[in-house]
Amino acid sequence: MSPEQALEATVDEVVDEYGIQYVRVHGYRRAYVKAGSGPALLMLHGIGDSSGTWAGLIPLLAKHFTVIAPDLLGHGRSDRPRADYSVPAYACGMRDLLALLDIDRATILGHSLGGGIAMQMSYQYPEIVERLVLVAPGGVGPEV
Numbered sequence: 001m002s003p004e005q006a007l008e009a010t011v012d013e014v015v016d017e018y019g020i021q022y023v024r025v026h027g028y029r030r031a032y033v034k035a036g037s038g039p040a041l042l043m044l045h046g047i048g049d050s051s052g053t054w055a056g057l058i059p060l061l062a063k064h065f066t067v068i069a070p071d072l073l074g075h076g077r078s079d080r081p082r083a084d085y086s087v088p089a090y091a092c093g094m095r096d097l098l099a100l101l102d103i104d105r106a107t108i109l110g111h112s113l114g115g116g117i118a119m120q121m122s123y124q125y126p127e128i129v130e131r132l133v134l135v136a137p138g139g140v141g142p143e144v
Contacts (some may be wrong), residue, residue: 009059011052018058029042031077032070032097036062040103042094043057043069046112046138050076053111057117070097072114087113087139091120095128098114109133115140 018035031097033051051069061067064070065095073093074085083089094117098106101136107130110118117139122129134140 005059007111009055011050011055014052014055014058018062023097023100024076025093025100026083028073028079028083028095029074030070030079030082030093032068033058034101035067035069036065038065039064040098040106041067042098042103042106042108043067044094044108044110044114044117045069045072045075046114048075051110052076056114065107068098068101068103070094072117087116087120088124090117093123094121095125098128104128105130107131107133109134110137111135112138114138 016034020031021034022029022031041061043054045051050071056067058067058069072090074080075081089102105128108118115134116139118132118134119137122132
């Protein structure tokens with residue numbers, strides 16, 4: 001896939017190429033796309049969205065990274081239980097997802113709510129955060 005084609009990739013094309021995988025974290029089914037090889041890159045979407053947010057980027061980044069793009073709990077193809085949807089709980093879930101995938105360290109990229117989760121991960125679990133990439137992160141005011 002050329003870079004131009006990759007940027008225009010649809011969610012269905014990414015799913016067809018890489019598939020959706022599932023794992024249980026804290027008893028709930030979590031959906032994720034895993035693609036490529038190399039250093040780990042965890043891509044966290046915003047509220048009300050899904051891993052499909054990254055459809056145009058996954059094919060490009062998978063050339064250089066092991067991309068993990070989960071559907072956060074309550075989003076996309078993941079379970080929607082009555083559960084703790086706080087940012088620290090999401091951070092804990094993402095830490096444990098990485099552990100289940102045998103990933104010790106990762107670059108964490110987050111957009112909106114995903115940015116808030118990424119920041120929380122870097123605070124709570126600095127030992128697993130290689131780099132932090134924030135794209136219009138939620139929870140950041142002008143004082144930052």
